[in-house]
Amino acid sequence: MPAYITTPIYYVNDRPHIGHAYTTTVCDVWARAMRLRGEDVFFLTGTDEHGVKVEKSAATKGVTPQALADENAAEFQRVLKVFGLTNDDFIRTTEPRHEKQVQYFVKRLLDAGSVYLGTFEGWYDEGQEEYYTETRAKELDYKSPISGRPLTRATEQNYYFKLSSFQKRLEDFFAANPDFVQPAARRNEVLGRLRDGLQDVPVTRTNFTWGIPFPGDEKHVIYVWIDALFNYITALGLGEPGGLLATQRAKYWPAAYHVIGKEILWFHAVIWPALLMALELPMPRRIHAHSFWIADGQKMSKSMGNFVDLPTIEGYFAKYGLDAWRWYMATQGPLQASDSDFRAQHFHETYTSELVNVVGNCPSRVTAMISKYFEGKMPADSQAGGEWPAKCAAAVAQWSAAIDELDLVGAAQAAMSLLREVDAFIHRTEPFKLAKDPARTGELCSILAQCAETVRIAGVMLEPFLPEKMAELRIALGQGDAPAATMAERTTWGRIAAGTQLVKCALFPRVEV
RNA sequence: GCCGAUGUAGCUCAGGUGGUUAGAGCGAGGGAUUCAUAAACCCUAGGUCGGCGGUUCGACUCCGCCCAUCGGCACCA
Incomplete structure (x- = not known):
């Protein structure tokens, strides 16, 4: 379509x-x-x-x-x-x-x-070659704001819609x-x-x-x-x-x-x-x-010199990366009716709490455990994903519904909450403890495989926001760099074949203030 | 001036049809833990819910007034 x-x-x-x-x-x-x-x-x-x-x-x-x-x-x-x-x-x-x-x-x-030819009549500033509205002219006391000369009553032929x-x-x-x-x-x-x-x-x-x-x-x-x-x-x-x-x-x-x-x-x-x-x-x-971005609580204006201009933006690229900038724009911006405040500290906090601590850290711990316990080979899941395929499908549906409405925050949240659930799952099932008990290897395999798959699917949903970093994630998960499959295919459960070589990844480095 | 909104914890915000201790995320403080990027996890915030008055047994939630902030009011790209 x-x-x-x-x-x-x-x-x-x-x-x-x-x-x-x-x-x-x-x-x-x-x-x-x-x-x-x-x-x-x-x-x-x-x-x-x-x-x-x-x-x-x-x-x-x-x-x-x-x-x-x-x-x-x-x-x-x-x-x-x-x-x-x-x-x-x-x-x-x-x-x-x-x-x-x-x-x-x-x-x-x-x-x-x-469209027809009509006559326009108004207050004209001859020096500025500009017309003013009646209210504006009155405010100016019918004098040019530049030259101080009286405005004249002028007419002009114009085409009108x-x-x-x-x-x-x-x-x-x-x-x-x-x-x-x-x-x-x-x-x-x-x-x-x-x-x-x-x-x-x-x-x-x-x-x-x-x-x-x-x-x-x-x-x-x-x-x-x-x-x-x-x-x-x-x-x-x-x-x-x-x-x-x-x-x-x-x-x-x-x-x-x-x-x-x-x-x-x-x-x-x-x-x-x-x-x-x-x-x-x-x-x-x-x-x-x-709506508009404002800067540190104040309206941005050229005369105030507080406009976030290109050099400033490029400074953020250098410090946090292009994807981080996109993330801040898309998830913290004034897409709705009220203005958003652009603050360096807020940018930094958003970067750390969302990108470093969740989008970066969650895949990092999953790939680290698979590297450590299985030499980086994707383990086999004997439980067919357990509850995760349904959770992922629900998140994808939520993502898609949000995209329909240009609700970028909602779409991002759909992916983020999946990653947060993976974090909670790891916390609950403690695979790092299971790894010490050889009798429970099967369980361990399933848990880590489910985590890796879910991370992969969340990554697909984050691609529009974080194209560069999610390409890195695909490579880390053994999915190649240029996905040709449709989203429907790519978000179906179980695309990382057991035995696929995964690599430990650290997507968003911590940035010191 | 006119029209329309908004005003809830440090910050950003949730809180159909009024009813026991007003919520979340982030930040901050503390704790426990280690697979991970000192990350994830657990606990903690005592905010007169802009102000005043009214309706009501009872209002953050209804009504009135006031204050503050914001948007629109057309020739401005």
Whole structure:
């Protein structure tokens, strides 16, 4: 079954930081989990490269907007590699394939009467070439915040999208699809605003040129946000029906899961569906709007200089490893409605208590005992797994149900609790004592074989989170490095044949503060 | 200002329909043990459940007010 996972496309005026890393990592874990289940996943990310900010930054630097975009897009792409992210494509809004299709879609909106030419009137700051809303203008006492000169009342012709005409259809859609926007708190915000009524929104501007020209009226430039939203379908070639891209990728629409930050919820939950309705395209499956990381209890901001930036992140890679970073992002992050605090100490504690003491230590003690008592040869289990096959099956089911809901914490817990049970089992049955009594070797064999099998299955479930370390675990358990089997096969009981050579492993070294 | 939330042990959070000693994980302190990465295991936390008032035989759980924090309020990518 096809599944299409997207991140927002990142604005090239920014440098990569924890926000980008977080969203992309969450999507990556999700994509890997779905692929593990055998689903046909297409995972997309990219960069948003148009708009007045890029135009201005480029001018300041004395380069062309395209040169600036090229440089920063390359940086984002480089970072994806460093993070080991498995996106299937990287779309840039300045690519011809995207621009052509956006013009096609906008033309269709125009032809369908969903886009029309209207007049915009507002408070204009001539120095900044910016409009302010009535409330903002009032706050500024109708003076430019930069130059102090009075704002002028200006009008401008713009193309508008008839968002207002989709009110009823959107309400019906939300009523029929209660899970469309996640988490529920975010959905409620959207519903609340929807009740206030919708106004038409401009889709073009004329005060800058760094954008996609409006088809048929080229002094207008398509507004960045609409340009950006379309990336989700231009990457699939939907704006070029019958084209090569569409032949290969059209199957991924509408199986789309848009993972976004809460700041862009309105665009994705309301405007994007309305645009799709206007284009008579089916709705995506889900919009998941996560919250933000804060730093040591305070909002991260560039001016405060407390942004967790790329060098900081790379420091964590060096100290704890890439998988540990992924684990922290996926299990401690703000996937739900409230923000999460990023603290070095919390990172360290999570690493030690979960990865070192459980995910690392449990396989370590199991493989150590098998090494010591059986020269590393997987012992034979005369009890056919005892209660463990059923426990593992239940954990896998729980894992899978959690993955369906993008509940990464739940999925991780399903695997973790299995490992904790193995620890408890060892504590209860005391194989290290049985090993001293030759009469009880049969019992010892069964216990250790059951532990090793359970560890192997838990390891499969942890692969999307900890791809590098779980590959090491597979090798330690004699399972080779590149598993070709499906997840269903790999989580069935008894794949480590008796006699298989196992190796003692220590996956997560303790890190001193 | 308007709309919507949240406020429970050091930290992160659970606590349908009100009822004996308010829970978990992590951290911290102690203990016992050794297969293991001084790990797993056992015990310990005495938190006026934001504040005030009300309803009730009885409220963390219902109502009102107040305080604090957070989110949304559309052209911002």
